[in-house]
Amino acid sequence: MSTCEINGTRVDFKALNVEDEMPLLWALRDELNLPGTKYGCGIAQCGACTVHIDGEAVRSCVYPIGACNGKKIVTIEGLAATNGNKLTKIQEAWIKHQVPQCGYCQSGMILAxxxxxxxxxxxxxxxxxxxMTNICRCSTYVRVRAAIHDVAGTTNTRA
Amino acid sequence: MNTTNVSRREFLQTSAGATAGLVIGFNFPSSNAQSKAPATAGIAAGNVGGTSEVNAWIHITPDNRVLVKFARSEMGQGTSTSLPMMVAEELECDWSRVEISEAMYSEHIKRNRLYVTTATGGSRGTRDSASVMLNAGATARAMLVQAAAARWSVPVSECVTANSIITHTPSKRTVTYGAVAEAASKLKAPEKVALKDPKDWKLVGKPIPRIDIPDKVVGKPMYGIDVVRPGMVHAAIAQCPVFGGKVKSIDAASLAAAKRMKGVADVLDMGEYVAVVGNNWWRCNQAVKSLKVTWDEGGNGNVSSESIKKYMQEGVAKPATLAKTTGDFAKAYADAPTKLEAEFYAPYLDHAPMEPMNCTAEVKDGFVTVWVPTQSAEAAAAAAARAANVAPDKVEVYRQQLGGGFGRRGAFQDFSRQAVEIAMKVNKPVKLLWSREEDIQHGHYRPATVARLQGALDKDGKLVALSARVGVQSILERVRPEALRKTESGPVDPMATSCFDDSPYAIPNLRTEHFYAKQHVPVGFWRAVAHSQNPVFRECFMDELAARAKRDPYQFRMDLLSGTADPVRRDRGVLEAVAKGADWSKPMPANHFRGIAVQDAYGSHAASVVEIEKLANGKLKIKRVVIAVDCGHVAHADAAKAQIEGCMIYALTAALYGEITIKNGRVEQSNFHDYPMMKISETPKIVSLLVPSGGFWGGMGEPPMAPLTPALLNAIFAATGKMHRSLPLSKEGVLFA
Incomplete structure (x- = not known):
């Protein structure tokens, strides 16, 4: 009973023979070929696997397929599609502030x-x-904060 | 839902037949067939046309695109932008039409180490490439001009270049680089070309938008973990928890049950580890975890952090192997009126890059191909070749985007070896991915270190004698034992006593010794390597000595940096810059304290001031960090600042929390819950000061690490009067808000 919508496309996990226990992360990566969502820890500590489920930021490494039924899921690959196929303001600010270093955690960071x-x-x-509790080993935190304030038009008291 | 990998795969297949000189960057990690090149500068996307190889580094297409070979690894430090910038600077080409293309390992080997090196480590990406890249650009430009001049039958001296266009000034005729590239590629390269005066640089040093970033905000780059190959199986492994051990047996019932688990194709006893292959990594890993393995732990099942520390403390309590001596330390120390002795400890540390270790391997007809996030294509190839028992020229390496490296993905390619071993066993392409637990428990750790220091001040409070006896395992022994210094009393790893042997301070009587520690815990190149712990020992001890001498720690250092040699002058320069930037001459507000430190590392010079506040509840808050770096020439101002920001948190994370402990021969930590990382909430304000003095190229990826931890510890010393000589601070009962 796990039918959901991922980046606007209907996905039937039963038909794909994906068991209810599999974390969403591994269905995205290894079954649906959506590798933008990253594995970092598998225990919801690092946030590299963050996706949106019905508008909530969720750590997909501990979110079972069995819980996805009827949900609308957006991954980094589908984020721009939620904004008329344009980069979102956050994505644009990430470029403007040159936020990513290695970039591995940034899908999750952006969705958070x-x-x-x-x-x-x-x-x-x-x-x-x-x-913003995501872990970034390159330590892009300074720029993450600056980019968020830039989009929001708020004051950065840590700059 | 996403055909990215299918198209990418097709490109990879067609690439096998591409000839030298027509090689384009279809396999560059952040590229794929659907990727629309970013506006700033495109990444070649498989459009193989009539490109001309003007030289090894520069290929030009008839439509005027410039393809620059990138031989290093992009792990976020930005060299995939800054190195092509150097080429473009001297080539005088249109930056918007520069594309990067992976310098392939096979080309490198076939053509006599064409790209000098494919390794990225030791903060060498820029400093060892700069002159090569600038010269490549200048040489190509000269050849293009020569080709144009020949076409027009005019003297070369009458031609000028700008934005990929050559203009014959008297006649105002123009021609594009693309139009003369083929003719230029047939010319003999000039032996010597003049390079621009750095003051005339238009691109180098500027904060040009990085070319890898647009892809990184849409989830597009291909990291190693993202590789998909036709017919590929996934693999998860469990390695013997005690380093050096091996599989004794796998419980038959658990083995049978694992083989029946959904998606599992096979369970393999690989000797040193067990592997499960199957159709989904999570399924494989579940099966691995379900196996009941009995391990032959070897002889190290009783080793613990405590036993290691005690062994090293005993080692440094008595004379060890002499590394360096100047003057007469023993006499000067005996004669001095003020003496200080201290023992410092730094623990093992794991790299924990966000992307766990992985490699995809395929072995076919005696040829091995690996797709791997590696800091060294050559090291990956060597591991693959050994595992498959083939010659190094029977290997191809596709370097993928690295989800962090920090030294873990360089010299030690255990993951590459294992991927090849499993691929040979199952006779299929295999993507091996380590779980985070395997990643943390099977690292090549920053070695735990015990340092016993002795210092003496004369009656004027001047440092006249210093001795450092450092107990630490040798990293060099594992990669280049021939580089160890042999002495009558045993080997010395020069890294063990670095920062003391080459101290910039004028100390008339200096003695350093290495207690050459042997342990079963594998040690490796953690960001800044010995410069992650030795500056802590030296610079914290300096503050303790300054306190004994009742001197300001900044002035105490400045007085000892009296030499005129370049390194001393530059250390003085960064200290002055950081003191100015942090208003060192002005007193701190109530309950605010600061510490300072300086260290040269990897060709650069760095100094830091860390400011903390002592809160009413006794906790400390890191308020601001000021860092000054002199890296000679700056390759890319914004990427350099990003490295400073990154080093700040990487170093502070280790200082506050970082510790890998050993119990029963194995690592106790397993994931981010017990090997915690600093987060955005703990990130202090940072002031990054680039103070390039010119004339040389220094590193940026590691040097800013060096002064940070001692500056923090010195700030706490100023606040509490106690020098915490053992890390991490969490173990010392120091609490941070």
Missing amino acids: AEKLLRDKPKPTDADIDAA
Whole structure:
């Protein structure tokens, strides 16, 4: 009973023979060939696997397929499609501020930032601290903060 | 849903027949067939046309695109932009039409190490490439001009170049690079070309938008973990938890059950590890975890962090192997009125790049192909060749985008070897991916280190004698044992006593010794390597000595940096810059404290001031970090600053939390819950100061690491009067807000 919509396309996991226990991350990566969502820890610590499920930022490495039924899922590959096939303001700001280094965690970082701004269009630094718990080993944190403030038009008290 | 990999695969297949000189970057990691080249500068996307190889580094198409070979690995440091910028600078080509193309390992080998090296480590990506790239651009430009001049029958001196167009000034005739590239490629390269004066650079050093970033905000780059090959199976493994051990047996019932698990194709006893292959990595990993394996642990099942530390403490308590001596330390120390002795400890550290170790391998008709996120195509090829027992020229390496490297993906290619071993066993292409747990528990760690320091001040409070006895395993022994210094009392790894042997301070009596520690824990090149711990020992001890001398730590250092040699002058320069940037001459507000440190590393010079606040609840808050770096010439101002930001958190994470501990011969930590990382909430303000003094190219990826931890510890020393000589701070009871 796991039919859902991923990046606007209907997906029937039963038909794909994907078991309910499989984390969404591995269905995306190894069954649907959507590799933009990354594996970092498998225990919801790092956020590299963050996707949107019905508008929530979710760590897909611990989200079972069995829970996906009827859900609308957006991955990094489908993000621009939610914005008229244009890069979102966050994605544009990521380029403007030259945020990514290796880039591996950035799919998750971007989707976490999208959700933050949807909830709090004018985030404070404390809001950013609370929402942006993704791990980046290259340490793009300084620029992540700057880019979010730039999009929101809010003041960066840590610059 | 996404045909990216199918198209990519087709391109990879057609690539096999491409001839030298027509090789285009269809296999560049961040590229794929659907990728629309970013506006800033395209990444070649498989359009093989009549390109001309003007020289090894530069291919030009008839429609005026310039393809620059990239021989290093892009792991976020930005050299896939900054190195082509150097070519474009001297080539005088249109930057918007520059594309990067992977310098293939096979070409490198076939053509007598054409690209000098494919390794990316030691902060060498820029400093060892700069003159090569600038010369490649200048040489190609000269040949293009010569070809145009010959076509027009005019003197070369009457031609000028700009934006990929050659103009014959007197007649105002023009021709594009693309139109004369083929003729130019047939000319003999000039032996010597003049390079621009750095003051005339238009691209080099500028914060040009990085060419790899647009793809990275849409999830497009192909990391190693993303590779898909026709007929490929996934593989997950479990290695013996005690380093050096091997599989003794696999419980028959668990083996049978694992083989029946959904998606599992086979369970393999690989000797040192067990592997499960199947149609989905998660299914394979579930099966691996279900196996009941009995391990032959070898002789190291009793080793612990405590036993290792005790062994090294005993090692440095008595004389060890002499590394360097100047003056007469023993006498000067005995005679001095003020003496100080201290023992420092730094733990094992794992790299933990965000992308766990992985490699995809295919072995067919005696030829091995690997798709791997590697810091060295040559090291990956060597591992693959050994595993398959073939010659190095029977290997091809497709370097994928790296999800972080930090030294883990360089010299030690265990993951490449294993992928080839499994591929040979199952006779299919295999994508091996380590779980995060395997990644953390089977690293090549920054070695745990114990340092016993002795220092003496004369009656004026001047440092007159310093001794450092460092107990540490040798990394060099594992990669280049011939480079170890042999002495009568045993080998010395020059890295062990670095930062002391080459200290810039004027110390008349210096003695360093290496206690050459042997342990079963594998050690490797962690970001900044010995410069991740030795500067802590040296620079913290300097602050303790300064306190004894009742001197300001900045002034205490400046007085000892009296020499006129370049390294000393530059260390002084960055110290001055950081002191100015941090307003060192002004007192700190109430409950605010700061520490300072300086260190040269990897050809550059770095100094840092860390400012902390002591909160009412006793916790500390890191408020601001100021870092000054002199890397000679700056290759790319914005990428350089990004490296400073990255080094700040990488170093502070280790200082606050970083520790790999050993119990019963195995690593105790397994994932980010017990090997934690700093996050955005803990990130302090940073002031990055680039103070290039010119005349040389220094590294950027590691040097800013070196002064950070000692500056933090010195700030805590200023705040509390206690020098924490053992890391991480979490183990010392130091709490941060």
